[in-house]
Amino acid sequence: MNINRFSWFNITSLTLGFAFLYIPILLLIVFSFNKSKLVTVWGGFSTKWYSSLFQNEAFMDAALMTLKVGVVSATFATILGTLAALVITRAGFFRGRTLFAGMIYAPLVMPEVITGLSLLLLFVAIGWDRGFWTITVAHITFSMCYVAVVVSSRLVTFDESLEEAALDLGCTKFSAFFQVTLPIIAPSIAAAWLLAFTLSLDDLVIASFASGPGATTLPMKIYSQVRLGLKPEINALSTILIVIVSIGVITASIVTKRATMKKRFYEQQANAQTALHRCSNSIFKRYYNNCPKGGT
Amino acid sequence: MNAPKPAEPASDFAPWLDPAQAPLIRFENVTKKYGDFTAIDNLTLDIYEREFYSLLGPSGCGKTTLMRLLAGFEVPTKGRILISGEDISAIPPNKRPINMMFQSYALFPHMSVAQNIAFGLKQEGKSKREINARVDEMLSLVQLEPFANRKPQQLSGGQRQRVALARSLAKKPKLLLLDEPLGALDKKLREQTQFELVNLQEKLGMTFVIVTHDQEEAMTVSSRIAVMDLGKVKQVATPDIIYEQPNSRYVADFIGDVNFIEGAYIKQSISESDTKLQHFQSSSHGELVAQGEIELSADEKAWLALRPEKIEISKEKPGFTNNCIKGKVWDIAYVGNTSTYHVQLSDGTFIKAQRVNRNRLRKRRITWEDDVWLSWHSDAPVILTK
Amino acid sequence: MKNNVNWGRVALIAIPFLWLFFLFLLPFGSVIKMSLSDMATARPPYTPVFNSEEGIIGLWTLISEFDLENYLLLTEDELYWRSYFSSLKIATLSTIFTLLIGFPIAYGMAKTPSQWRATLVMLIILPFWTSFLIRVYAWIGILKQEGLLNNALIYFGIIDQPLVILNTDIAVYIGIVYSYLPFMVLPLYATLEKIDYSLLEAALDLGCSQFKTFWVIVVPLALPGIIAGCFLVFIPAMGEFVIPDLLGGSSTLMIGKTLWGEFFNNRDWPVSSAVAVILLMLLIVPIVLFQKMQEKELKEQGQ
Structure with missing residues (x-):
């Protein structure tokens, strides 16, 4: 009864909210099929911008670079992040635990300019040539924290008696993890990989700091184009x-x-x-x- | 096989009474602390081979900790745990000849029923043929052959319970631990499964230790029950002794319904049939008499524990004078087969008396506000000093 | 009881710990060090440079050449403190706007029949998975003078002169609210969904008005979600670069943009490091609070 009285309000707020979220994206998509070069004036349907995009080698190179960074960094971030999640949820107390938790949660909200700058200065200090690997390492570092959060929220709800049952039936802790825990939490590890991958695909700021002359990722390419106006x-x-x-x-x-x-x-x-x-x-x-x- | 009958397990199976028998499991002054909290407090107990041993107590009494110590998931803070005379404190859970059936069943959701049962055998490195044979044997034992290839989530609660049982039995452990094994089942299924468990235990001739908070379950299945409270064992005995001769008010109150009447000791006398009678002075109910072997000094405080079903309730004053109290029916709890009368006494306290409803409703004469007499035989109460 | 070291556990802790220590914590040390150095038109573009051949004396020369010059500059040049102040204002106001817009959405989601909720959650998350940069870019086309919003408003006769929105602070607010909305809605929804709505009925039954019920029941119970959402919006918004750079104007001052400019345009690494150190000091308290909340929530989830 009470719920029904509220429902006009709910429907309005949901409609407006989702309209706000989706209209800009939809407009972007619609105008990608615009014949006119003026991005905001409709000049008829065309797919010519797609073909010109695929002929743009700089874009294609950047896309390939981004994909490589994304796959490599997401994979390493998933491994490290899963280990970190196990530490948070399972390792119990150890000296430096608070520091460790801090290092997991801080990168989630740390302004990217700070993370990017600090990584760059580290790479310079140890004399590491900037390029593919520095971007990848930078991406591993911040996306492993997202992985850790996703996986640890699965692990805390994991029924630990399943692991105990495996131990009870003769498994070592190590093999219990691989035979029981890992297969069960696999979906959230997969989700975490996807998240790490898209974070890497998405990142402009950290990549800009961590990259060198030879390495341009897609967001960096898009950014340099967008600064010059709508394309x-x-x-x-x-x-x-x-x-x-x-x-x-x-x-x-x-x-x-x-x-x-x-x-x-x-x-x-x-x-x-x-x-x-x-x-x-x-x-x-x-x-x-x-x-x-x-x-x- | 000298299998004990489930109805009276104590009749011919009582290794704990035989000093020549060595226990399978021995807890020697075991203490387990979590920080400041003492979960197990200097506990010593023996469990013999082929026993169906129940750990009974309210939540937080330490029964689950005791079981986890046996399984090896916890290490005692002090004391030793021996299995067949050998200290197992340092052996990790995966090396112990003990298996456990978990309260949540802990069935691996990504494996089929057969794979779950085979899991422990695979860890032992048995050959495929051996494993398959044993899995088939276990499946037929728990009557789940048609479900071998199902996933646990495709089974009902009762079927899952049987898979968990089969999995924990597959390795032929020396000792099987069951943590609230029937807790997740509904009442009817639970009662049926209790008997199945007992039959299985006898058939396999194995030792079972069960943790439960359900006193009826413990009474039904056990060879002996250990009643626990706050990390200590209050009493270990067969179900009938636990019920009829509890050693403390705690045990008497935990198992079944009970009335306590406080009294001060007066004297001892010998009845015509040569039994010792102890006399107590109750402040409101005069002199009460109870049979018992207990030695007390004058004016010592004691409690008479009286089960409701051992109290007679009648409208007329009974012919004898001992153990007879007058009161008024304050409430009647009718549960079908029996009725429990809550009778208020002259001092304001209540006593519960139970009657079997042999007659139809309209023939019962005692009703609310009736003045009634409560009486009992002198062998009905148990004299307790703690 | 166990005296022998569990090497598996040590390795489990050490691997992610060392990674984060060397690649997340240690770099802050190099930022601090850099902030004490001086700019140089060389490669690397700063002095002093540590020369390992000089050993301990070299280290001492290095330390003796450190100074707080860059920090002095930050206090003297009003560009910097105005950037900090403006970032603080923009981040605070955007957080409030995001909360005001996000709350009704999250509340509406929590009250939707349960079979629809998963879809709605997915719809909230979906934009978060698509590129941040692209979503900010989309607003340029909408907000600019001859953009879609102005075209539509003129078409419907609401205005006759195009509004100037792009390259103003308003565009920055819109951009931040839009980009960070999912971060606000999701934690809000998570707490609102858990509220037992019979509590509201109980409050109404006991004579509380609808409006008051909302304030005395819903808001206090949703408080953890409100706080988490605000942290998730406020902290990154403080250091935001892309949104003020693409949507804001030349007069829009935000510290992330200033830092970026110092670094990439002026190539003044020491000053940009000093800017970063001050920003980090401003954010350290909210970050620690956020971390405490996250850990608490993780523990509660486990129970």
């Missing part, structure tokens, strides 16, 4: 990136939704089986023999 190619490029990411995110969410629905279905089925089991053993058996084996 229809940028709209086209943005559209491609948005579409790729959207497909990825939507697919992932549909897959998880399917999984939960499937789980619910099996639970209902199992409950029905229990009920049948109690009614009659013979019906129970016949039911199973006719039932296709459900398995994933």
Whole structure:
């Protein structure tokens, strides 16, 4: 009753909120198909900016560089971040724990200019040539903290008795982790990898500090173009990136939704089986023999 | 196989009474502290082979800690834990000949029923053939053959419970620990499973240690029960002794319903049938008499513990004068098979008396506000001093 | 009990610890060191440079040449303190605006039938996964003088002269609110979703008005989410560079932009380091508070 009275308010706020979030992106996409060079005036439908984008070698090189940095840094960040998550949730107390937690959470909110500058000065101090590897190391460092947060929030809800059961059945701690814990938390590790990957794909500021003359990432390229004004190619490029990411995110969410629905279905089925089991053993058996084996 | 009957486990199976028997498990002055909190307090107890041993107590009494010490997930702060005379304190959980069935079942969600059962055997490095044979054996033991390839989340609660049991039995442990094994099941299924557990334990001739907070469950399945409180064992005995001869008010109160009447000791006498009778002076109810072997000094305080079902309730004054109190029915708790009468006494206190409802409702004569007499035989109360 | 060292545990702690120590904490040391140095038109563009051949004497020469000159400059040149002040103002106001816009959205999400909630959460997260730079870029086309907003307003006859929004502080506010909205909505939603709404009914039942119920029940219970959201917006907004650079004007002062300018345009590494050190000192308290909250939340999740 109370909820219904509020609902006009809810619908309005949700509509306005999502409109605010999505209209700029939609306009960006729409105008990527604009024939006119003037980005804000509609001049008819065209895909010419896409073809000119693919012919722009500088963009393509930057895109390739970004992908390489993204894949390498996301992979290392996932490994290090998962270790960090295990330390936070499982290692108990050790000297320097507060410092460690600080080093995990601070990069999440640390202004990028500070992180970028400090990493650059370190690279200079140790005389490391700036380029692909410095960008990658910089990205590993800040995205491993995001990975640690994602994975540790999964680990705290992880039923530790599963690990204890594995120990009880003869596993060492090490093999219990690989045989039991890792397969179960794998979905959130995958999500963490994707997050690290997009963070790397997205980063302008830290990459600008950490890169050298030879290495330009896509955001750096976009930024240098955007500073000079609106470019229809940028709209086209943005559209491609948005579409790729959207497909990825939507697919992932549909897959998880399917999984939960499937789980619910099996639970209902199992409950029905229990009920049948109690009614009659013979019906129970016949039911199973006719039932296709459900398995994933 | 000298299998004990579930109804009376103490009748022919009582290794704890035989001084020649060596215990399978021995706790020697074990203390476990978490910081300042003492979970287990200087505890000593023996568990014999083929026992179905219950650890019973409210939450926080240390029963789960005791079980985790046995499984090896916790290390004692002080004292030793021996299995077949050998100190196992330093052995990690994965090397102990002990398996555990977890309260949450802890079934691996990414493995099928068969893979779950095979898990422990694989760790031992057994051959595939051996593992398969053993898994099939376990599946048939718990009647889950059609479900071998299912995932745990595709099973009902009762089926999961059986998978967990099969998995923990697969390695033929010397000792099986069961942590609230039936806690997640509904009442009907729980009662049925209790008997299945007992039958299984007898069939396999294994030693089971069960942690439970459910007193009925402990009474039904156990060879012996250890009643625990605040890290200490209050009493270890067979279910019938725990119920009929509790050693303290705590144990009497924890198991079943009980009335306590406080009194001061007067004297001892011998009845015609040659039993010792102890006389107590109750401040409001006059002299009360109870059978017992206890030695007390004059004016010493004691409590008579009386189970409600051992108290007679009647409208007329009974023919004998001992152990007879007058009161007024204040409330009646009708639960179908029995009715419990809450009777208010002259001093304002209450006593519960229980009656089996042999007659239909309208034939019962005692009702609210009735003046009634409560009486009991002198062997009904237990004399407790603590 | 155990006296032998558990090497597995040591390695588990050491690997991420050392990585973060050398690549996150230690670099701040080099920022501090740099802030005490002087600018030079050389490569590297600062003095003094440590010469390892001179050993301990070289180290001493190095230290003796450090000074606080750059910090003095920061107090003397009003550009810097005005940048700090302006950043503080922009970050604070944007945080308040984000909260005011984010709260109704999060509240609406929490009250939506549960089968829709996952979709709404995904819709909130989706923009966060798409490039930050692109989302800021999108606003240029909307806000500029001959941009889409002005075109639309003129078309509908609401205004006849285009509004100047781009390259003003207003555009910066819009950009920050837009970019950081998901960071506000998600923690708010997480706390609002957990509220048992029978509490509201209980309050109404006990004679509380709708409005008062909101203030005495919803807001206090949502407080952890409000605080977390504000930290997540305020701290990064303080050092924001891209938004003031692309949407703000030449008069828009923000410390991130000033730092970037000192570094990339003036190539004055020592001064930009000093700017960073002061910014970090301003942010250290909120960052520590944020960290404490995160740890507390993690613990509560586990229970």
